[in-house]
Amino acid sequence: xxxxxxxxxxxxxxxxxxxxxxxxxxxxxxxxxxxxxxxxxxxxxxxxxxxxxxxxxxxxxxxxxxxxxxxxxxxxxxxxxxxxxxxxxxxxxxxxxxxxxxxxxxxxxxxxxxxxxxxxxxxxxxxxxxxxxxxxx
Numbered sequence: 001x002x003x004x005x006x007x008x009x010x011x012x013x014x015x016x017x018x019x020x021x022x023x024x025x026x027x028x029x030x031x032x033x034x035x036x037x038x039x040x041x042x043x044x045x046x047x048x049x050x051x052x053x054x055x056x057x058x059x060x061x062x063x064x065x066x067x068x069x070x071x072x073x074x075x076x077x078x079x080x081x082x083x084x085x086x087x088x089x090x091x092x093x094x095x096x097x098x099x100x101x102x103x104x105x106x107x108x109x110x111x112x113x114x115x116x117x118x119x120x121x122x123x124x125x126x127x128x129x130x131x132x133x134x135x136x137x
Contacts, residue, residue, distance in 0.1 A: 040071050047065060047066065048064065048092060049062070053089065072114060077112050083104055098121075100117050
């Protein structure tokens with residue numbers, strides 16, 4: 001049986017973090033889309049709550065968008081996803097959930113990802129259009 005002193009020492013000892021957490025991101029910024037495929041839709045600087053699930057994972061990443069358009073969004077994250085990664089996500093627009101499948105198309109180390117909407121479920125496209133139209137007017 002351990003005594004309280006052993007436990008206190010265990011929790012107060014400095015620990016070194018794995019090097020990967022403190023190391024610079026070695027994957028360069030890149031894009032999965034060509035310049036001609038980009039910016040089909042106007043984008044708006046808006047912070048919207050988003051929950052992202054990487055393909056094959058049940059663990060949600062709860063983040064915030066920095067930009068939003070009818071074709072995709074940009075999310076802020078210190079540990080960006082790899083370009084080409086498929087995601088399933090939920091945007092919360094005025095209390096309404098917009099669920100979509102997406103593809104990571106840009107990656108900026110220690111800043112975030114651009115995600116292109118591949119499929120939007122249900123009435124999500126109409127909800128998104130109405131939300132974005134409300135920003136403009």
